[in-house]
Amino acid sequence: MLDKVLIVDDDPGIRSTISELIEDLGYRAETASDGLDAVDLLDSGPYLCVFTDIMMPNMTGLELIQKIKARDISLPIIVITGYASLEIAIDAMKCGASDFIAKPFKVKQIELMLNKVKREKSLLEENKRFSDTLQLHRLIDNLVGQLEDKNEEITSLQALSDKIISLKGIRDLVAAIIDVSKQLLDDADVRFFPISRSNKTLVDPQGGTEIQLNPELLKGRIVRKNNHGSALANSFETIFPLTIEGQVFGALDIISGTMLGEDKEGKVQYLLNRCAERMENVALYEGLYENMLSTLNSMAKILDARDPHTSQHSTRVTTLSMAMGKALGLNEDERDVLYISSSLHDIGKVGIPDRILLKPQGLTDEEFAVIKKHPDIGADILKPIPPMAKETEIIRHHHERYDGKGYPSGLKGEEIPYLSRILALADSFDAMTSDRPYRDGMSVGKALEEIQRCMGLQFDPALAEIFISQVARMQ
Numbered sequence: 001m002l003d004k005v006l007i008v009d010d011d012p013g014i015r016s017t018i019s020e021l022i023e024d025l026g027y028r029a030e031t032a033s034d035g036l037d038a039v040d041l042l043d044s045g046p047y048l049c050v051f052t053d054i055m056m057p058n059m060t061g062l063e064l065i066q067k068i069k070a071r072d073i074s075l076p077i078i079v080i081t082g083y084a085s086l087e088i089a090i091d092a093m094k095c096g097a098s099d100f101i102a103k104p105f106k107v108k109q110i111e112l113m114l115n116k117v118k119r120e121k122s123l124l125e126e127n128k129r130f131s132d133t134l135q136l137h138r139l140i141d142n143l144v145g146q147l148e149d150k151n152e153e154i155t156s157l158q159a160l161s162d163k164i165i166s167l168k169g170i171r172d173l174v175a176a177i178i179d180v181s182k183q184l185l186d187d188a189d190v191r192f193f194p195i196s197r198s199n200k201t202l203v204d205p206q207g208g209t210e211i212q213l214n215p216e217l218l219k220g221r222i223v224r225k226n227n228h229g230s231a232l233a234n235s236f237e238t239i240f241p242l243t244i245e246g247q248v249f250g251a252l253d254i255i256s257g258t259m260l261g262e263d264k265e266g267k268v269q270y271l272l273n274r275c276a277e278r279m280e281n282v283a284l285y286e287g288l289y290e291n292m293l294s295t296l297n298s299m300a301k302i303l304d305a306r307d308p309h310t311s312q313h314s315t316r317v318t319t320l321s322m323a324m325g326k327a328l329g330l331n332e333d334e335r336d337v338l339y340i341s342s343s344l345h346d347i348g349k350v351g352i353p354d355r356i357l358l359k360p361q362g363l364t365d366e367e368f369a370v371i372k373k374h375p376d377i378g379a380d381i382l383k384p385i386p387p388m389a390k391e392t393e394i395i396r397h398h399h400e401r402y403d404g405k406g407y408p409s410g411l412k413g414e415e416i417p418y419l420s421r422i423l424a425l426a427d428s429f430d431a432m433t434s435d436r437p438y439r440d441g442m443s444v445g446k447a448l449e450e451i452q453r454c455m456g457l458q459f460d461p462a463l464a465e466i467f468i469s470q471v472a473r474m475q
């Protein structure tokens with residue numbers, strides 16, 4: 001049965017254009033001319049997602065989003081908007097819309113969006129399945145049956161399997177499968193070879209040499225070799241394909257003194273399957289994360305395009321922050337967080353009206369109060385994205401001051417997140433040295449003097465000192 005998509009718009013032209021596009025992509029489109037109609041139709045669900053306009057008679061799009069979310073929080077809603085009404089789109093996303101699409105529509109855009117919705121849906125279902133430990137136990141029980149009285153081994157197999165499904169990165173998973181196979185097979189020599197897509201060979205991750213791929217592996221079958229008489233004399237080699245969604249992704253190569261036998265092969269295969277399922281899940285999740293990042297990055301680009309005087313500001317701030325991250329010896333995770341936070345630190349300015357954001361000078365107190373909301377707006381935009389929890393807090397506090405006189409929370413000294421204190425230095429330095437329509441930028445020397453003067457007031461003194469020597473070195 002085709003997935004159903006609901007389109008809500010008071011303009012019959014737009015309703016039929018989107019319906020046609022969506023039906024061409026292989027979905028069933030249903031339409032409603034206002035929110036009341038849409039709510040009635042929801043009873044005939046389930047729908048894959050809803051596209052809705054914002055300005056409509058009887059019920060606004062924002063009210064409709066709230067009504068839908070109250071019924072089914074997981075139903076994705078995509079807002080149809082003009083470029084001019086980006087602020088409304090952001091409001092809609094805060095109400096729970098998952099994405100927005102600007103007029104005029106491109107087929108490709110709608111297709112990507114629907115693909116994303118479908119991926120997210122299957123991810124939700126996958127997660128449910130994985131969190132269902134009963135299911136895992138059932139699988140293990142089956143295995144117990146097959147392997148009869150080997151209870152002890154099953155327990156350790158379960159522990160190994162648990163270890164695999166708790167891992168989050170593909171690299172960790174590969175390391176784990178090698179590790180657990182070694183544990184399982186005593187002192188066998190175990191390696192993992194990723195497959196090279198282009199020429200169908202296996203690539204040795206250590207030496208970079210390539211190994212010809214046995215066609216049996218591509219069919220998902222285990223390959224067994226007796227290495228007698230070869231360089232690996234008196235050994236047996238068993239190669240297991242690692243298959244994800246029917247595609248061979250790599251191979252686990254095990255060289256052992258004796259043949260593995262059905263029992264051990266079964267166990268390795270079982271663990272490898274768990275590993276593959278987990279990889280699939282991680283890949284889906286990373287895909288979603290990338291998707292969210294690219295949406296946020298395009299918002300940042302829209303922001304740069306609105307204000308030509310600050311365009312490239314985020315890029316320069318990111319370069320400076322990353323130089324600091326390196327000088328401070330931050331680990332890879334912290335550097336990733338700093339990178340994303342710096343790139344998106346002013347994302348909240350999408351919520352500031354043009355007449356204030358673009359005003360060349362002389363902001364009134366009221367207008368300045370509006371500008372000061374941007375760290376909170378930025379944090380609110382990122383808040384619904386769980387993997388961005390750290391970035392959310394760093395962006396929220398990038399205008400705090402060391403002496404507690406900053407905004408939005410008036411945090412003081414070490415209460416301010418460490419990475420926010422680094423970001424504040426890079427942000428202020430770039431603001432001081434950039435030209436504005438009403439003034440020329442300061443020289444680097446002068447800006448560094450200013451940072452020196454504000455140590456302990458605006459800036460963390462220890463970090464400011466490192467920042468100054470770092471910038472001096474970059475000159």
Ligand SMILES: [Fe+2]
Nearest residue numbers: 345346398399
């Ligand atoms: Fe800012």
